[in-house]
Amino acid sequence: MFISGLPVRKNSPEILLINPWIHDFAAYDFWAKPVGLLTLASILRQHGLNVSYMDCLDRFHHNMPKTDPHARNGRGPYLKTRALNPEGLHDVNRNFSRYGIKKRWFIEDLRATPRPDLVLVTSLMTYWYPGVKETIEIIKEIFPKTPLILGGIYATLCYSHALQQSGADIVVKGQGIEELLELTKKLTGFTPVNKQGGPEFNADILDTYPYPAFDLQHQVNYVPLITSKGCPFACSYCASNFLNPGFKQRSPESVIQEIEYWHKKYKVKDFVFYDDALLVNSANHAVPMLEGIIKKGYNICFHTPNAIHMREITETNAILMFKAGFRTLRLGLETTLFEDRSSIDRKVTEYDFKKAVTCLKSAGFKKNNTGAYLLAGLPGQTIDSVKASIKTVKQTGITPIIAYYTPIPHTEMWSRAVASSRYDLESDPIFTNKAILPCRLDPFSWETISSFKKLVFS
Template sequence: MQILLVNPPIYDFTCYDYWLKPLGLLYVASFLRKNGVSFDFFDFMDRRSPFLERKNKSRFLSTGKFRKEDAIKKEIFDWFKRPYFRYGVSKEKFLDFISNKSYDYVFITSMMTYWYEGIEEVIESVKKKNPNAKTIVGGVYAKLLPEHAKNLGCDFVFSGNVENLYQFLKDNTDIDVKKSFKVEELVPSYDLYKELESAAVLTQVGCPYRCSYCAVSILHNGFYSLPFENILKQLDLLESLNVKDITFYDDALLFKKEKHFLPLFEKIIEKNYSFRFNFSNGLHTRFIEKDVVDIFKKINLGMLSLSIETVSKDILTKTGNKTNLDEIEKALDLLLKNGFDGRKIFCYILVGLPDERMEDVINTAKYLKEKRVRIVLNEFTPVPKTDFYNRYENIITDPLLTNKSVFPSYYKYSEEEVQNLKNLVRSFNRETKKYYERV
């Protein structure tokens, strides 16, 4: 029995490696190992891949540029002026890798629903070299758009989580798995990488919130924390692999912090790990209090991010009341008064929300500029099965149109307006950088 796990290439207008890792696929790898099933592993998006002829140097906190090549845009993008690219290890290298193999099953993971072209490429390559191989597509895209995934030419679509994998394989394959495992019994198989600078860690599954633009509560059944023992095992493995930077993929890391974040990080601090800690999934400003700030001061902090989204009271209410202006103000003031460098405080704001005006976005950016923190624009895109997606379903004829670079210009703003906004934010961030260089 020969099995291959694949993280596919990405087709997009822009793509940068902010600690992007196929965490779900690494959990699948751990599941297979625990069942005594051997497999090969190929990650197109590994910036340190041995299949890359030239490796781009890492930049800020082990982030960096992916290898890229020009790609042909589909007709649906003819109106959009920006160039299109294929990111990751070349198709030829993958074909060479599988040419002398005879795989029985190929597992292909997925992330953004508008990245399906990379999955399509892998399926075509596998069918070309291993026509008898059965392809299984899983991951976020497979869960949100299973019918669309079936039309890519794969043999199976797995729309569950790792807890459901045992039964799926028993029902659909002859892979000899003997036992089911829960997430808390598994540790992502990061040792599959030959060279690893950064990694993503999960300490909780799901999210307690139901934001109208987010699909996390749809992707996961409920919300729960992983045992501290499991989390420390994840970190122990990463320490043994000499990882420099880790980030947390949790969507509500500070929720009920007295039971989770605070005691967990006291244990982490005791372990005296050598890597930098990054919090790239926006933290809730509501929970940024002195006890959390004290933890940040004790660790080797690389960066932290805050889910600001907007300072418009009306839009904050419509998106779920996750925070308010008073909480945003309190969180930022607490961090800055405790000596944190504003360049390391990434404040996410959303562009293109329903009922939003460009004036709202600019006002939010101006507010953050005065706070002297780093402003990060996140283009809104409707995610399938969310409340906001239902508002635009009739104009989304292809998942490609929900690309974050495209959608705000497709239904709301012109390309020029979006570009002018980006230029404005860049100028604000330059001013903030100059301020900290002077003080």
């Protein structure tokens, strides 16, 4: 991997990349960046195209108040504007909002931009599609003649829905990099050629990817890292295998070089691992990578909001993670009812759980920075089972963190979710929002959620 920073080229097509708004009951910049879209920006730039970027979730837009008093390690709240609850969710007693920059700022920014030759829009959570739709509607009003391609996770998981509802001219599913280069050629008449001079780009070899173009942001306050793609496990509630089939890792050296690049050039101190399986094959991947990071001696921190595998934690990698500066550690535990868990996943045994906690504690990790995710709201799950897991995690001296279940199409659990939900999940992705607990079992309710919170903090 390397940075693609070619100068603006005359006569090359202009590609505008856009990160859309989020419409939801709640949203927070919990180290969330559109890494996929910014990687495409870099690949296109490397192939001789001119790219520009607009982020509807920009917390550092020029119209925003200058200081963000809530920013910690780069995290912080999005601006929000009240929106109407979507059709079918009027009964939910919570306010729906559009998160991100004001609509008129986005319109002004688009109007100030020369007409692009192609617009690319990304998408993340399936249930955030109303934000994607509104973003596309506005782009289409301002640039009606410019072709617009939608890609990303919603586009991949809900392809037919996106084709019918998003307003995009073309929807690309999957990783879509080669398809995008072909479409760019077809739609702009320009043949993308790798101009970087570095290693020839190969979509299957992660070390040949340029670094995501975080330099297009107004601020580079933290950097998400992807050191691998895919996951060797196959949990019934997760779409990792569908989104990224197979399991690939970067070389530890290329990750160390990327960290060095962002730290030296942009003074970045917070790095966030987005991997689904950071610690898998640890002896050849995480261990040399962490050793290399420690050797550099930088004053930097690491965070794993997407969770790491408990069964892969060893004495060695726990010590290295601590020494390297891992400050927010999240563990994928989901439940402590180990004897019943084979119907949902096989990723942690009771032995793995206990061993991992012991290794982490003896490495120096403390309760306040070590959290184990517990899934709540799974089809058929009882309230007592979630409470029992909270209690068990607390007894071990780490922090339980409740994550609410979102049903995801193309996962093994999807059919169970559809059968158990009080909503027609297949009719509209909006009903898969975790905030409405789509598969909760009665008497699961808002009071139940408060009781979980009380138990966590008691």
